[in-house]
Amino acid sequence: AQTVTQSQPEMSVQEAETVTLSCTYDTSENNYYLFWYKQPPSRQMILVIRQEAYKQQNATENRFSVNFQKAAKSFSLKISDSQLGDTAMYFCAFDDNQGGKLIFGQGTELSVKP
Amino acid sequence: DGGITQSPKYLFRKEGQNVTLSCEQNLNHDAMYWYRQDPGQGLRLIYYSQIVNDFQKGDIAEGYSVSREKKESFPLTVTSAQKNPTAFYLCASSRENRVMRNTEAFFGQGTRLTVV
Numbered sequence: 001a002q003t004v005t006q007s008q009p010e011m012s013v014q015e016a017e018t019v020t021l022s023c024t025y026d027t028s029e030n031n032y033y034l035f036w037y038k039q040p041p042s043r044q045m046i047l048v049i050r051q052e053a054y055k056q057q058n059a060t061e062n063r064f065s066v067n068f069q070k071a072a073k074s075f076s077l078k079i080s081d082s083q084l085g086d087t088a089m090y091f092c093a094f095d096d097n098q099g100g101k102l103i104f105g106q107g108t109e110l111s112v113k114p
Numbered sequence: 115d116g117g118i119t120q121s122p123k124y125l126f127r128k129e130g131q132n133v134t135l136s137c138e139q140n141l142n143h144d145a146m147y148w149y150r151q152d153p154g155q156g157l158r159l160i161y162y163s164q165i166v167n168d169f170q171k172g173d174i175a176e177g178y179s180v181s182r183e184k185k186e187s188f189p190l191t192v193t194s195a196q197k198n199p200t201a202f203y204l205c206a207s208s209r210e211n212r213v214m215r216n217t218e219a220f221f222g223q224g225t226r227l228t229v230v
Binding site: 006009042044103105 | 154223
């Protein structure tokens with residue numbers, strides 16, 4: 001069975017600094033999708049960034065970028081120039097390519113401090 | 115505006131009672147999902163449905179039931195067999211495109227269920 005592991009339950013970063021959130025996964029599939037979702041205090045889940053496994057280039061969305069290491073099954077999220085509005089729970093998710101079912105990690109609670 | 119609507123936002127249930135959580139989407143998405151969120155455990159899949167009149171159990175289906183009679187609607191019933199139902203429940207939907215595999219999921223705002 002596929003699993004997703006986020007080993008950092010909590011992290012904090014100073015405003016304007018850079019922070020990296022870790023995620024590892026386990027699968028025997030070759031083609032799949034990986035996602036980072038953000039859940040602010042409102043509890044609304046928001047897609048941050050998406051990576052397709054067959055693409056070697058790391059995805060980037062403004063201040064958010066990923067470091068996708070397929071052989072190591074690692075998918076970390078880097079947030080540059082952190083802002084107070086980035087304070088949220090961040091979830092790594094894996095699409096197991098078996099019908100669009102998303103598997104989530106345990107989450108990392110990120111606090112951005114002024 | 116297109117989106118997913120969950121209702122109610124807060125729900126209280128007495129022990130031994132069944133309760134139904136509503137989830138409606140107007141995104142014309144084929145696939146819909148129910149997740150349960152507990153502190154420190156992330157999101158766990160309860161049930162999912164890829165087409166009308168069909169659904170599959172997720173990782174923690176015991177004590178729950180669903181139906182998918184319409185494309186737009188995927189209600190979740192928490193039965194009295196669910197021993198620890200107090201949790202935050204999230205509904206999601208995605209466009210199931212097997213050619214492009216665009217499986218980005220859109221989420222509702224959640225329902226907080228409390229057993230009293």
